Amino acid sequence: MKKIDILDSTLRDGSQGEGISFSVSDKIHICQALDELGITYIEAGNPGSNPKDMEFFKQIKSIPLKNSTICAFGATRRKNITCEEDSNLTSLLAADTSVVVIFGKSWTFHVTDIIKTSLEENLLMIKETCAYLKSKGRRVFYDAEHFFTAYADNKDYAFQTIQAAIEGGAEVICLCETKGGFLIDECRAAVREVISLFGDKAKIGIHTHNDCGLAVANSMTAVQEGATHVQGVLLGFGERTGNANLSTIIPNLQLKMGYDCIPAENMKNITAICHRVAEITNFSLNIQSPYVGMNAFAHKAGMHIDAVLKNPFAYEHVDPEVVGNKRIFLLSEVSGRSTVTKKIQAILPEVKKGDPIVEEVMNRVKELEAKGYQFEGADGSFELLVKKLAGLYQPSFKLHYYQTNGSNPRPEPGVCSCAQIKVEVNGQFEITAGEGDGPVNALDIALRRALEKFYPEVSRFHLVDYKVRVLDTNSATASKVRVIIESTDGESAWTTIGVSSDVIEASWIALTDSFEYKLSKKNVVAL
Numbered sequence: 001m002k003k004i005d006i007l008d009s010t011l012r013d014g015s016q017g018e019g020i021s022f023s024v025s026d027k028i029h030i031c032q033a034l035d036e037l038g039i040t041y042i043e044a045g046n047p048g049s050n051p052k053d054m055e056f057f058k059q060i061k062s063i064p065l066k067n068s069t070i071c072a073f074g075a076t077r078r079k080n081i082t083c084e085e086d087s088n089l090t091s092l093l094a095a096d097t098s099v100v101v102i103f104g105k106s107w108t109f110h111v112t113d114i115i116k117t118s119l120e121e122n123l124l125m126i127k128e129t130c131a132y133l134k135s136k137g138r139r140v141f142y143d144a145e146h147f148f149t150a151y152a153d154n155k156d157y158a159f160q161t162i163q164a165a166i167e168g169g170a171e172v173i174c175l176c177e178t179k180g181g182f183l184i185d186e187c188r189a190a191v192r193e194v195i196s197l198f199g200d201k202a203k204i205g206i207h208t209h210n211d212c213g214l215a216v217a218n219s220m221t222a223v224q225e226g227a228t229h230v231q232g233v234l235l236g237f238g239e240r241t242g243n244a245n246l247s248t249i250i251p252n253l254q255l256k257m258g259y260d261c262i263p264a265e266n267m268k269n270i271t272a273i274c275h276r277v278a279e280i281t282n283f284s285l286n287i288q289s290p291y292v293g294m295n296a297f298a299h300k301a302g303m304h305i306d307a308v309l310k311n312p313f314a315y316e317h318v319d320p321e322v323v324g325n326k327r328i329f330l331l332s333e334v335s336g337r338s339t340v341t342k343k344i345q346a347i348l349p350e351v352k353k354g355d356p357i358v359e360e361v362m363n364r365v366k367e368l369e370a371k372g373y374q375f376e377g378a379d380g381s382f383e384l385l386v387k388k389l390a391g392l393y394q395p396s397f398k399l400h401y402y403q404t405n406g407s408n409p410r411p412e413p414g415v416c417s418c419a420q421i422k423v424e425v426n427g428q429f430e431i432t433a434g435e436g437d438g439p440v441n442a443l444d445i446a447l448r449r450a451l452e453k454f455y456p457e458v459s460r461f462h463l464v465d466y467k468v469r470v471l472d473t474n475s476a477t478a479s480k481v482r483v484i485i486e487s488t489d490g491e492s493a494w495t496t497i498g499v500s501s502d503v504i505e506a507s508w509i510a511l512t513d514s515f516e517y518k519l520s521k522k523n524v525v526a527l
Contacts, residue, residue, distance in 0.1 A: 038262035048091035130168025180211030205229030
């Protein structure tokens with residue numbers, strides 16, 4: 001298979017997304033996850049932009065990586081100075097990476113109106129920077145910023161910038177679709193011409209943004225035209241609408257198109273690693289993300305489920321196990337016996353379609369859904385329900401009471417509520433309190449503190465999403481509410497549900513189910 005080098009820019013371009021902020025420890029853990037997946041290059045930051053990135057580059061040297069090469073990122077030298085005088089280039093060298101990614105200007109508008117220099121000086125900036133870094137023993141990748149806009153505006157000059165980088169010693173020329181607005185045929189034409197002119201002089205790469213929803217498609221198109229280097233962000237986040245999503249691109253290229261992107265044996269880890277990176281980043285992974293989302297292989301419609309039970313190929317384009325995901329049959333009050341049986345068998349494999357437990361579960365699901373529960377999005381709560389009806393449920397803890405109260409004005413930033421709880425585990429009692437940004441957050445903190453004494457694993461459980469829906473709006477403030485909580489331990493995610501006319505009680509039901517589900521799943525024994 002033809003090798004495609006993948007460069008992940010989660011730690012550089014991805015960090016420009018709204019709400020994304022990495023500590024040095026976060027960056028190291030993400031590097032380890034990407035290395036485990038088998039990413040070829042990790043663009044880890046700009047050492048000249050902030051002290052945190054420079055500290056990262058110091059620390060990452062002592063951490064062994066099996067598959068990935070760490071890259072530092074920066075700009076060409078500034079105008080009208082030498083490379084030796086440029087402090088950013090000095091920082092790039094100090095980062096001591098074997099690969100340096102340099103970006104420069106392809107578009108005449110950016111040269112004359114943004115950095116305000118001459119077209120000739122810009123060419124020298126590109127050529128001299130690449131040559132300087134290469135003379136210092138670095139491998140140089142050149143990112144042609146705004147290349148596709150430049151190609152449309154003045155392609156002759158855009159080609160001159162590429163030639164300058166190649167003459168300076170760049171081994172990769174990455175064409176950047178920086179504004180994210182080009183359509184597939186426009187992308188195809190530009191990449192095709194670059195390959196024909198420069199493909200025998202350097203590797204050609206692609207770096208796309210998603211402003212018109214085509215980052216993945218344009219990246220794949222570039223590969224079809226001959227690009228052998230693809231840049232993106234594992235989960236697709238980044239500035240504006242984000243970067244090319246590598247969790248989609250990698251399986252597409254490797255499973256669908258026959259390219260070699262990561263070691264074949266690592267493909268089964270991509271879902272777990274995506275969830276781990278999402279957890280480190282505090283990013284809510286879209287449940288409908290291709291390949292790696294919780295619902296990527298979820299089925300609800302009766303005819304679809306019936307067909308999938310006969311042969312998954314009927315509605316699934318790949319086997320979910322290939323990417324480390326799993327098939328889900330969504331439940332509702334109209335689910336048929338086959339669907340319910342299949343769901344139960346995932347928990348209790350020995351159950352047959354005619355067993356009494358199937359009827360019991362179906363009746364209980366219908367009863368609870370009439371009260372407002374919705375198990376199609378709460379597999380954790382459904383599994384607990386099955387175990388309870390089968391007599392296999394052993395509670396991990398017993399609640400004696402909880403209470404919450406709020407404060408207004410806030411006593412301090414991030415605190416407006418406190419909670420106190422009393423739980424019992426194997427005859428031992430624990431009373432704890434927690435402060436948080438709302439009563440549910442305070443309850444979560446208090447419960448976690450209480451249970452960590454008995455179950456240290458709880459420290460790895462985190463609530464990542466919290467949804468509340470009013471079920472009967474005509475009842476105003478007396479309405480029932482449905483609360484759905486998504487949790488993770490950094491490797492997998494699960495959902496639980498609670499329903500009540502009291503939003504705190506509904507939240508407590510969903511919250512305790514979340515802890516109970518994972519503790520029972522892991523067969524954890526209290527200390």
